[in-house]
Amino acid sequence: MYYQYDGSFPGFLSVVYQAYHDGTSHVEKIENKRAGSSLFGNEKIITSNIDHASSVINSFHQKCGSIAAHTLYYAFMAEQPEREMILFYYICTAFRHIGTLSVCRRDPWIQQVEKWSLKTSNECQRILGLLRFNELAAGMLYAIIKPDYNIVPLIAGHFTNRLPAEEWAIHDIHRHIAAYYNKKTLLITEITEPKHNLDYSKDEQKFRQMWCQYYRSIAIEERENPRLRRSFMPEKYWPYLTEMTADQTLQN
Amino acid sequence: MEIMEKLKILSDAAKYDVSCSSSGSKRKNRINGLGNAAPSGICHSWAADGRCISLLKILMTNYCIYDCEYCVNRHSNDIVRTHLSPEEVVGLTVQFYRRNYIEGLFLSSGIIKSPDYTTELLIKIAKTLRLKENFNGYIHMKGIPGTDSMLIYELGKYVDRMSVNMELPSESSLKLLAPQKTRSAIITPMQFIKNKLTERQEEKHLVKYVPSFIPAGQTTQMIIGASGENDRHILKLSEALYKKVSLKRVYYSAYVPVMTGKNLPALQVPPLLRENRLYQADWLLRYYHFSADEILTADRPNFDLSVDPKTNWALQNWHIFPVEINRAPYEMLLRVPGIGVRSAMRIRTLRRFGNLSYDELRHIGIVWKRARHFITCSGKYYGLRRDDPLLIKKILLSQKNQIIFKQFSLFEGQV
Numbered sequence: 001m002y003y004q005y006d007g008s009f010p011g012f013l014s015v016v017y018q019a020y021h022d023g024t025s026h027v028e029k030i031e032n033k034r035a036g037s038s039l040f041g042n043e044k045i046i047t048s049n050i051d052h053a054s055s056v057i058n059s060f061h062q063k064c065g066s067i068a069a070h071t072l073y074y075a076f077m078a079e080q081p082e083r084e085m086i087l088f089y090y091i092c093t094a095f096r097h098i099g100t101l102s103v104c105r106r107d108p109w110i111q112q113v114e115k116w117s118l119k120t121s122n123e124c125q126r127i128l129g130l131l132r133f134n135e136l137a138a139g140m141l142y143a144i145i146k147p148d149y150n151i152v153p154l155i156a157g158h159f160t161n162r163l164p165a166e167e168w169a170i171h172d173i174h175r176h177i178a179a180y181y182n183k184k185t186l187l188i189t190e191i192t193e194p195k196h197n198l199d200y201s202k203d204e205q206k207f208r209q210m211w212c213q214y215y216r217s218i219a220i221e222e223r224e225n226p227r228l229r230r231s232f233m234p235e236k237y238w239p240y241l242t243e244m245t246a247d248q249t250l251q252n
Numbered sequence: 253m254e255i256m257e258k259l260k261i262l263s264d265a266a267k268y269d270v271s272c273s274s275s276g277s278k279r280k281n282r283i284n285g286l287g288n289a290a291p292s293g294i295c296h297s298w299a300a301d302g303r304c305i306s307l308l309k310i311l312m313t314n315y316c317i318y319d320c321e322y323c324v325n326r327h328s329n330d331i332v333r334t335h336l337s338p339e340e341v342v343g344l345t346v347q348f349y350r351r352n353y354i355e356g357l358f359l360s361s362g363i364i365k366s367p368d369y370t371t372e373l374l375i376k377i378a379k380t381l382r383l384k385e386n387f388n389g390y391i392h393m394k395g396i397p398g399t400d401s402m403l404i405y406e407l408g409k410y411v412d413r414m415s416v417n418m419e420l421p422s423e424s425s426l427k428l429l430a431p432q433k434t435r436s437a438i439i440t441p442m443q444f445i446k447n448k449l450t451e452r453q454e455e456k457h458l459v460k461y462v463p464s465f466i467p468a469g470q471t472t473q474m475i476i477g478a479s480g481e482n483d484r485h486i487l488k489l490s491e492a493l494y495k496k497v498s499l500k501r502v503y504y505s506a507y508v509p510v511m512t513g514k515n516l517p518a519l520q521v522p523p524l525l526r527e528n529r530l531y532q533a534d535w536l537l538r539y540y541h542f543s544a545d546e547i548l549t550a551d552r553p554n555f556d557l558s559v560d561p562k563t564n565w566a567l568q569n570w571h572i573f574p575v576e577i578n579r580a581p582y583e584m585l586l587r588v589p590g591i592g593v594r595s596a597m598r599i600r601t602l603r604r605f606g607n608l609s610y611d612e613l614r615h616i617g618i619v620w621k622r623a624r625h626f627i628t629c630s631g632k633y634y635g636l637r638r639d640d641p642l643l644i645k646k647i648l649l650s651q652k653n654q655i656i657f658k659q660f661s662l663f664e665g666q667v
């Protein structure tokens with residue numbers, strides 16, 4: 001059986017739901033519709049179904065534990081090619097070895113899933129620190145990121161706890177999705193038309209400069225160590241860091 | 253003076269303080285508040301020297317009535333002086349925090365008028381942040397030596413961490429280099445904090461709500477290489493501080509020769525490697541059940557800079573090695589060079605299900621290149637020379653990347 005779904009996590013779980021219904025041994029391929037090219041005409045197109053999805057994830061969480069559920073979700077968000085069948089295998093294996101999933105640690109596919117999940121968590125951890133908000137004229141805080149993995153939904157909660165009284169948005173310009181929070185509710189949404197001419201608040205430039213000044217003066221010259229810095233803060237993140245784009249003024 | 257200029261001067265003056273950690277506090281946000289604390293801390297950037305930037309680390313002022321010889325802010329030094337008002341400190345903290353530049357504030361200060369007066373200003377800042385701005389991010393403030401205990405207590409209610417710096421490892425060096433500071437002026441607030449924290453631990457069992465007091469504990473810092481103490485002396489002092497006043501961390505700061513003075517050593521470069529050895533030894537005290545006396549003995553009171561202290565200990569105590577991985581007690585596993593806490597725990601768990609084989613051992617996460625000389629696995633020795641510790645030392649030293657490794661682990665566990 002060939003399944004197609006919309007590429008979302010609930011969508012994927014809906015496929016899993018259906019697959020358990022159809023008999024897991026019949027699953028031959030699960031494909032993201034967006035990436036999907038191989039039209040054989042016999043795919044089963046699964047639409048995202050929140051009830052189905054939550055029943056899968058709830059029972060997975062309950063039976064296989066929160067670590068396994070976390071691993072599954074984070075590995076999915078790593079968005080690696082061909083992830084679906086491997087994650088499907090992960091789910092089946094976990095259901096088969098309830099309480100003893102750790103025994104399967106030597107299984108290379110299970111290891112693969114754990115590796116993906118770890119990569120996503122690591123990037124989340126990094127971005128929690130490296131994300132930079134800019135204040136727009138209307139007072140909203142706006143951050144641009146370009147992460148390797150799909151972490152916007154994973155880090156948004158951290159900022160709702162931290163900045164509950166602010167309006168803010170975190171925009172993944174690579175995937176065209178954003179987390180938007182309006183002081184009450186959080187929304188994960190697609191951004192089809194990015195805004196180009198951003199209006200920054202009148203103090204924004206001043207605080208950026210002060211931060212850059214601080215960044216420069218806090219380093220001890222006698223201990224300079226560019227290699228060490230790069231190992232902690234890879235260059236791919238620099239274009240979005242206020243302090244590393246120091247002398248560029250804000251583009252309007 | 254423009255605030256930009258103040259920021260430049262006062263952050264530059266604060267940079268020699270090593271700690272930038274934002275860990276250890278679970279402070280939650282309040283309704284419509286700003287910020288919270290992440291228990292394991294978050295690094296927001298890394299400076300050109302590779303150190304993690306987690307907090308806005310700054311001095312309230314670089315005016316100082318004291319004259320510590322090693323310090324740029326000393327009274328007799330002719331430099332531009334300035335002062336951030338409480339509003340300015342609060343504003344910077346809040347604005348930096350909102351933009352996710354920082355986890356919070358680390359405020360230190362030169363002493364104006366008196367220790368008490370200075371602390372009162374610090375209290376004002378902490379209070380404004382917490383009560384007026386509803387700020388629940390991380391706050392670390394300096395405990396000024398010689399401050400009245402009641403003021404320390406008041407400040408402690410609003411901050412997450414407090415640190416009173418030891419500065420120099422002995423009373424006599426203090427006398428020489430920081431004549432206005434005394435050992436007791438430093439130890440008294442530390443002791444006071446320790447007692448208050450213990451009191452609270454006890455109260456917690458009795459009453460439901462105990463008001464906050466320095467939830468992330470206290471730390472201190474010592475300058476290494478500005479005075480003549482040997483490594484053993486310093487390490488024993490740290491050990492005593494961990495035991496007697498339950499410090500969370502002792503930070504070591506290699507003396508950067510920014511000042512010249514008649515009592516200061518003429519160093520060309522800061523003793524970074526020595527500092528690193530102290531951090532490694534400190535690690536052994538806190539996580540590996542070593543005592544200072546074991547790490548450095550009276551007849552060898554200084555580190556062998558060429559090897560790390562754990563390997564050094566193992567080579568000095570060669571008669572104990574090699575140890576059998578399948579039988580050695582956990583505490584002994586911890587003492588094997590190349591085996592860390594995590595791999596020691598894994599060995600302990602896995603060997604319950606039967607002897608570990610060579611293959612399994614290789615996959616456990618130990619540094620094999622190092623560890624293999626010190627262990628046997630089911631009786632078999634995989635090292636090169638079980639009869640000759642000196643040769644083992646040579647082998648370990650010749651392994652490439654030694655220096656780089658040392659540099660990289662320098663700020664390990666900083667957060």
Ligand code: SF4
Nearest residue numbers: 316318320323326362
């Ligand atoms: S009291 Fe502190 S700021 Fe003042 S001179 Fe001594 S070390 Fe420097």
